[in-house]
Structure formats: C-alpha cells, structure tokens
Amino acid sequence: MVNFLSKYNLKNQTSFIVGGLGLLGLQTAHAFAEAGSNVVVIDNNKKKWKNISNKLDSKYSISYEELNIEKMDNIEKKYINIIKKYPKFNIFVNASYPFTNDWKHNSFSKAKFKSLRTNVDIHMNSFVWLAKMSADHFVKKKISGSLTQIGSVYGVVGQNLNVYKNTNMSENLTYALIKGGIVNFTRQMASYYGRYNIRINTVCPGAIKGHIANLSNTQSKDFIKNYSDQVPMKRLGKAEEVASTILFLSSSASSYITGSTIMVDGGWTAI
Numbered sequence: 001m002v003n004f005l006s007k008y009n010l011k012n013q014t015s016f017i018v019g020g021l022g023l024l025g026l027q028t029a030h031a032f033a034e035a036g037s038n039v040v041v042i043d044n045n046k047k048k049w050k051n052i053s054n055k056l057d058s059k060y061s062i063s064y065e066e067l068n069i070e071k072m073d074n075i076e077k078k079y080i081n082i083i084k085k086y087p088k089f090n091i092f093v094n095a096s097y098p099f100t101n102d103w104k105h106n107s108f109s110k111a112k113f114k115s116l117r118t119n120v121d122i123h124m125n126s127f128v129w130l131a132k133m134s135a136d137h138f139v140k141k142k143i144s145g146s147l148t149q150i151g152s153v154y155g156v157v158g159q160n161l162n163v164y165k166n167t168n169m170s171e172n173l174t175y176a177l178i179k180g181g182i183v184n185f186t187r188q189m190a191s192y193y194g195r196y197n198i199r200i201n202t203v204c205p206g207a208i209k210g211h212i213a214n215l216s217n218t219q220s221k222d223f224i225k226n227y228s229d230q231v232p233m234k235r236l237g238k239a240e241e242v243a244s245t246i247l248f249l250s251s252s253a254s255s256y257i258t259g260s261t262i263m264v265d266g267g268w269t270a271i
Helices: 023-034 046-053 075-085 113-141 173-196 221-230 239-250
Strands: 014-018 038-043 061-066 091-094 146-150 199-205 261-264
Touching: 014 023, 023 038, 023 061, 023 091, 023 239, 038 046, 046 061, 075 113, 091 113, 091 239, 113 146, 113 173, 146 173, 146 239, 173 199, 173 261, 199 239, 239 261
Parallel strands: 014 038, 014 091, 038 061, 091 146, 146 199, 199 261
Antiparallel strands: none
C-alpha cells in the first residue's frame, strides 16, 4: 500500500523561498518547515528576519540569505553565491513581489513607460532568471527538483474593474503583463526541463486577505465586499491556503504535475 501522507514529507530536502518574508512567502516557509524541510528564506529585510527568527520554534530548520532582486546588475552573482552555500537544494519557490515607488500609478490612465519597463525588469525578468538559474543548477547536479512561481488570476484573465468601485484602487496594466509572462514562462520551462525530471508550476492566487502593495496595510471594506460579491466562495483567500498548495506542488505528492497553472481563487476564474 502507498503511504500517501509520507508524500508530503520534505525531510532531508532543502528549499529556497525567494520573498520568504512576505505575506505568501512567510506562510510557505512555515509550511515547509513543518513538513521537515531545511528552509532558506531569501529576502532583503534583515530587521524583519531578526524579529521573526527570535520567535521561531527551535525544531524548525530555517536560515536567511540576503538578496535584493531589485538590484538587477548584481542579482546573478549574488544568487550564485547563495547556491554555492546550499548546492543540494532541490526546491525553489519565488513568492517575491518587487515594485517601484510609483507602482500604484501603473493604471492605464497614469502609467509611464519608464515605470513599466523597470517593473517588468525587476519583477518578471527576475522571476525568469532566478528560475532558469535554479533549473540549470538542478540539471548540472542531476537533481530532480521542483520550482513553483507565484502568478495571479490576473495573469490568466483580465481584471474585473467592478471590484475597485468606491475604493482608492484601480486596475494595473503592468501587473497583468508581468503575471501573464510568468504563467507562460512556466509552461515553456516545463517543456524544456521535463526531460531532466524537473517540474515547474505556477500558483495563481485570487485576492488574499492582507496588505495592498504600495497602498495600505489592509484592504478596504468596500474592496472586500466588492470582491467577495464576485467570487463563488464569497470571501477573500488566506495566505495559508496558497502555502498549502505550494507545499503540494513541491512534494512528491505532485510528482506527475508540471507546466500547470493552479488556481487558488475561490472559483474566480471558473465563471
């Protein structure tokens, strides 16, 4: 008989979580640590890491490596140095969310070309290159690795403008462009690296309860109501619901899944 629960065990496996101090990344780090993985949180906020590390359960194996993915000129060299410290890592997750200071002005009516180019570079291109570097390392070391990228429902469908009524939020053309690129790059990677038994998938969350990038620490009541009215499950998602999906995709429980776009959206894209 197959021991199905054991398939979710990540004992003796090392995972990289880029953006591991963010809303989704931190929950993913927690999920992986509970599953037994040696977790390497890759982020650029030493102060936040210090505060969090002091509260970690001693049974967890979680370490921190600094990488500012917005500094594109150094990203390759810095990431290579991290890989050299953990050459046997076999799980890669990118949950980062880099953006420029004018991110909230990337609507169709206010977007500037310079901002669009910069955000595509630091967000989509960093996702692409870190994933490729990781997969190439797996090939070189003959590691059957797993990579998971964080996309979005808005990398698959257009933005529903109704959810922004009576709020200070708006559609974001750059976000949709970036996430759409990440989703399809995952498919392309899966096509190429499948021969090496390397799996690459994208998790696409809907709206998740928490902060709004470059805008506020919480969503407004109007946004929550507007969004909940549109989604079949009538609520926003939770970060841990995304993390548990990433755990599944990173474990042997999903050993024949690659190139997939997994929607964690309460049914948003079903209608």
